[in-house]
Amino acid sequence: MQLNAGCELQFDAKETTPLILMLRPRSGDGQWIMKEEYDITPAVTVTEFTDMYGNLCQRVIAPEGPFSINFSATVQTADDIDVAPGAPYTPIEELPDELLHYTLPSRYCQSDMQGNLAADITNGALPGYDQVEAIRSWIHTNIKYQYGTSNASTSAVDTAQSRVGVCRDYTHLGISLCRSLNIPARMVVGYLYKLDPMDMHAWFEAYVGGRWYTFDATQDKPRGNRITVAYGRDAADVAFTTQFGNMDLNTMRVWVDAVDEAEAEKKAVEPATVPAEAGSTNQTTTAA
Structure with missing residues (x-):
């Protein structure tokens, strides 16, 4: 199934604040990233790196005041996950x-x-x-x-x-x-x-x-129909945003919607694109 998924984060920075973001999924087992859009307001310089677990991470510096991040992606996902009753313990x-x-x-x-x-x-x-x-x-x-x-x-x-x-x-x-x-x-x-x-x-x-x-x-x-964003030992490794300063997260909106059949057929013949400003992936707000 093709899914449109994303999140919108609205912050209020009390001071200039460095951030590590972990919001971008990558293609791999069970998922293919067909299209991505990454919008940060106000515009800031973004640098990206891959952490020790293979997660895409972005570094930004948020200026004092309102700061928003909007990420969305169209992803081809697996309709089922593999199950294997009886699969043996690996010594x-x-x-x-x-x-x-x-x-x-x-x-x-x-x-x-x-x-x-x-x-x-x-x-x-x-x-x-x-x-x-x-x-x-x-x-x-x-x-x-x-x-x-x-x-x-x-x-x-x-x-x-x-x-x-x-x-x-x-x-x-x-x-x-x-x-x-x-x-x-x-x-x-x-x-x-x-x-x-x-x-x-x-x-x-x-x-x-x-x-x-x-x-x-x-x-x-x-x-x-899952979209993996990050792997780690526990929540300390997979925060969607990690902030290094006085900064409040005011709102967070998350969506996952199926792409309708007509749109899916159209996207199937379009090349996958990643905006030039696409950055990294990480988060201080943890999954519920």
Whole structure:
């Protein structure tokens, strides 16, 4: 399916403020970026770099006063995500070197403190994919989705105790439980078609059977039509905007809409374009 997705951020900078943005998705597994538009007001110089996780990031300096960022993209997405019941656990000694850090505790995912819970949840499940699916299902059933019950400091341990949270918290808990079983797991943020309520979204991927698979504990069944923006160990790595100064985010609007068939046919023969001012991708506001 072709999707039009994007976000609009309205800031008020109390002083000149450097920013790192993480808003631009890139083409990869399950998605093809057909068109992008990036508008920053007032106009500022943008430089782009790729971080250690392969995410596109932009650096800007916001002047004092109102500052807005509007990003939109047309993306060809996969209608389904791959599932693989029975896919085996990948032993640590067989993991690629670059994945080893995804087995370790991180700021929001204290996997070294959740081994007993993970063992209880996955009791009887085959090592590998089935263990991760047991974790996803347990979180979906036992954690209540509720806004206003967590904040930027809430960790996986906090969520396991409170049993409430939003997609960020579901994701941290899933990652932490997987890592406690020595299964590499990473956070993913982006867009999900027909998410209700609409917002930036977070889910996790686990490495089993020699590859990454998608798991989303907020959903009752596997769903495709996702647009990945960034990967990381946890929310500390995938903020959509990171600011280095006194700056307030006043409003944030997110949309994901299907491209109608006539428009889709027209876009299919147009070359993909990236505006010259296209910058980077990162965020201080985290997914809900």
